[in-house]
Amino acid sequence: MSKRATSQKLTVFIIVWFGQLISLFGSGLTSFALDFWVYQQTQSVTQFSLTALFTTLPGLLISPIAGALVDRWDRRWTMILSDAGSALATLFITIVVFTGTIQVWHIYIASSVISVFNAFQKLSAATTTALLVPKKYLGNASGLVQIGESASELFIPALAGILVLKVQLQGVLLIDFATYFFSLAALLIVKFPKYKTTNSKNTNQEKPGFTSIKSDVIYGWNYIVTRPGLLALLIYFAASNFLVGIVSILIIPMLLAFVSSATVGTILSIAGIGTLVGSLVIGIWGGPKRRVDGILGFGILLGICMVFTGLYPSPQLIAIAVFAGLFCFPFIASCTEVLVLSIVPSDVQGRVFALQGVIAGSSLPLAYMAAGPLADYVFEPLLANDGLLAGSIGRIIGTGAGRGIGFLFIWLGILQILVSFCSFFYRPLQSLDKMAAKENC
Structure with missing residues (x-):
C-alpha cells in the first residue's frame, strides 16, 4: 500500500473518529443527567438499574442480525442512518421533557x-x-478510540452536573441532539474504501432474505465455536462483565450513602482521568505483544481495585481505587480489539463482533437485574447497624448505609481475580496470540 493511500485512509479515520467523539460527549451528558433524574424521582436502586438494562438488552438482542447486515451493507451509510435514528429518539425525550409529560417509562x-x-x-x-488503519497501527488506533471514550468519562460527570443546574435537563438534551449533526457531517464528507471478501461463501449477499441472514448468523456462530481460544475469551468476558457490571451500577448508590452528589461527580471524574491516562499510554505504546497476557493481567489488577473500592467508606481510597480500575479498561479493550481484528477476515468481522458482544455482554442484563435486589435485600441488611454481620465483618469495613454494597464489591473483586488468574492456564486462550502473529505475517 502506498504512503499516500495510507495517509488518505488515516485522514478519513481521524475525521470519523472526531465526529463520533463529539456525539459521544452529547450522549454521555444525556445519559448521566437522565440516570440522576430517575434515581432522584424513584429513590430506588432497582429502578435505577433498569435504566442500564434498557440501555443494554435491546442492543444485545439485535446484535446477531445487526452483525450479519453490517457485513452486507455499506458501513458508512449504516453509521449515518444509525446516528440519525438515535438523534430522533433523543428528540422524542426532548419533546416530552419540554411538554412536562416525561415519565420513567419514556426513558426506558x-x-x-x-x-x-x-x-x-x-x-x-x-x-x-x-479498513482504514494498517494492521501495525491497529493498537494505536484502538488507543485513540479509547482516548475519546475516556475523555468523555473524565469531563461528563462534572460538566453534566453544571449544565443541569444552568440549562436544566431540557438544555442538556438539546446539546445532545445538536452533537449528532457533527457526527453526521463527518460521515457525509468522507468516503470509505471498498473491501474484498476473503470467501464469497461467507456472505449471501445475492439472497437478501431472512433465510440468508439466518445463515450468516449461523456462519458467524460456527466461526467462533470452532475456535476454542476465541470462545474462551468471550466466556471470560461474560464472567468478568457480570462482576464489573454490578459494580458499575451500585457505585453511585454506595457513594451517595456517605458523600454529596458533588463529591460523587468528582470521584467519577477522577475515574475518567484513570481511563484517559490508560488510553494515552496504550495509544502511544500500542499495547503488549502478548495480548492475552495483557487482558488477563489487567483483569487481575481490576479485581484488586474492586476489592479496595468496597473496603472502607473513604472518598480518597475509593477515588484511588476507581482511578486504577478504570486505568485497566483501555488496555483490556485495546488488546481484545486488536486480537479480533488481526484474526478475523474483514467480511466476517461484523458477525463476529456482533456475536462477541452477545456472548460477552449476555451477563450484563443479569448483572443489572441482580444488582438492585442484592443490594436492597441481601447485602445492605447484613451490614445495617443491627445487621447479622454488624458485629463481625462490620467491625472491619463499617456498618450503615452503603456498607453492604461495599462488602459485595469485595466479593466481586475476589471473584474477578480468581477468574482472571485461572484463565492464564487455559492453553487454547493463550494460542490466540500465535494466531494473530500468523495472520500479520
Missing part, C-alpha cells in the same frame, strides 16, 4: 431504541477501523 423506551441503533453504529465503526 428511548433508551431501548437508541440501544438498537447503537448496535449497528458500533459494529460498523469497529469493522471500519480495519
Whole structure:
C-alpha cells in the first residue's frame, strides 16, 4: 500500500473518529443527567438499574442480525442512518421533557431504541477501523478510540452536573441532539474504501432474505465455536462483565450513602482521568505483544481495585481505587480489539463482533437485574447497624448505609481475580496470540 493511500485512509479515520467523539460527549451528558433524574424521582436502586438494562438488552438482542447486515451493507451509510435514528429518539425525550409529560417509562423506551441503533453504529465503526488503519497501527488506533471514550468519562460527570443546574435537563438534551449533526457531517464528507471478501461463501449477499441472514448468523456462530481460544475469551468476558457490571451500577448508590452528589461527580471524574491516562499510554505504546497476557493481567489488577473500592467508606481510597480500575479498561479493550481484528477476515468481522458482544455482554442484563435486589435485600441488611454481620465483618469495613454494597464489591473483586488468574492456564486462550502473529505475517 502506498504512503499516500495510507495517509488518505488515516485522514478519513481521524475525521470519523472526531465526529463520533463529539456525539459521544452529547450522549454521555444525556445519559448521566437522565440516570440522576430517575434515581432522584424513584429513590430506588432497582429502578435505577433498569435504566442500564434498557440501555443494554435491546442492543444485545439485535446484535446477531445487526452483525450479519453490517457485513452486507455499506458501513458508512449504516453509521449515518444509525446516528440519525438515535438523534430522533433523543428528540422524542426532548419533546416530552419540554411538554412536562416525561415519565420513567419514556426513558426506558428511548433508551431501548437508541440501544438498537447503537448496535449497528458500533459494529460498523469497529469493522471500519480495519479498513482504514494498517494492521501495525491497529493498537494505536484502538488507543485513540479509547482516548475519546475516556475523555468523555473524565469531563461528563462534572460538566453534566453544571449544565443541569444552568440549562436544566431540557438544555442538556438539546446539546445532545445538536452533537449528532457533527457526527453526521463527518460521515457525509468522507468516503470509505471498498473491501474484498476473503470467501464469497461467507456472505449471501445475492439472497437478501431472512433465510440468508439466518445463515450468516449461523456462519458467524460456527466461526467462533470452532475456535476454542476465541470462545474462551468471550466466556471470560461474560464472567468478568457480570462482576464489573454490578459494580458499575451500585457505585453511585454506595457513594451517595456517605458523600454529596458533588463529591460523587468528582470521584467519577477522577475515574475518567484513570481511563484517559490508560488510553494515552496504550495509544502511544500500542499495547503488549502478548495480548492475552495483557487482558488477563489487567483483569487481575481490576479485581484488586474492586476489592479496595468496597473496603472502607473513604472518598480518597475509593477515588484511588476507581482511578486504577478504570486505568485497566483501555488496555483490556485495546488488546481484545486488536486480537479480533488481526484474526478475523474483514467480511466476517461484523458477525463476529456482533456475536462477541452477545456472548460477552449476555451477563450484563443479569448483572443489572441482580444488582438492585442484592443490594436492597441481601447485602445492605447484613451490614445495617443491627445487621447479622454488624458485629463481625462490620467491625472491619463499617456498618450503615452503603456498607453492604461495599462488602459485595469485595466479593466481586475476589471473584474477578480468581477468574482472571485461572484463565492464564487455559492453553487454547493463550494460542490466540500465535494466531494473530500468523495472520500479520
